[in-house]
Structure formats: C-alpha cells, structure tokens
Amino acid sequence: MTHIIHDIGVASQIGTYSDAIEVGPNLRWLLTAGTPGLSANGDLPKDITGQAERAWEHVIDMLSRRHRYPNQILPAEF
Numbered sequence: 001m002t003h004i005i006h007d008i009g010v011a012s013q014i015g016t017y018s019d020a021i022e023v024g025p026n027l028r029w030l031l032t033a034g035t036p037g038l039s040a041n042g043d044l045p046k047d048i049t050g051q052a053e054r055a056w057e058h059v060i061d062m063l064s065r066r067h068r069y070p071n072q073i074l075p076a077e078f
Contacts, residue, residue: 002024002025003023003024004021004022004024005018005020005021005022006019006020006022006030006062006066007019007020008020008040008058008062008065009040010035010036010038010039010040010058011034011035011036013036014034014038015034017033017034019032019035019058019062020032020062022066028068030062030063030066030068031076032059032062035055035058035059035062036051036055036058037050037052037053037055038054039054059073
C-alpha cells in the first residue's frame with residue numbers, strides 16, 4: 001500500500017511529523033494529527049480563537065490540495 005506524505009510547512013515547526021498523510025490507493029483517506037495554530041512563518045496568534053481559526057485554515061488547505069471538502073470530514077476514534 002502506498003502512502004503519500006503532505007507537508008504544508010506547519011507541523012515541522014513543532015515536531016518531527018507531517019501535516020497530513022494520504023492513505024492509498026483507492027481509499028481516499030487523508031489523515032491529519034496535531035494541526036497547530038501557527039502560520040507558515042511560525043507566528044502564533046495571541047488568543048485561542050485565532051489559533052483555532054488558523055488550525056482550521058490548515059485543515060481546509062490540506063483538504064483542498066487533495067480535492068476534498070470539509071463536509072467529507074469524519075471523526076475517528078482509536
């Protein structure tokens with residue numbers, strides 16, 4: 001099974017993991033974890049609202065790069 005790593009330059013600022021990984025082929029799963037509320041240049045918004053908004057912007061960016069949409073997000077419990 002082939003997996004594709006997708007980096008948007010955010011997760012690597014705080015750890016040694018990728019922003020997202022695409023599971024494939026034929027599954028069309030895009031997994032994200034620990035998406036931080038940092039900007040691509042490392043700036044951190046001053047409040048939790050700004051950080052949450054930035055984190056969601058990253059999630060939307062990762063989805064759109066893979067031609068997926070927010071209404072396709074499913075919760076996962078492990």
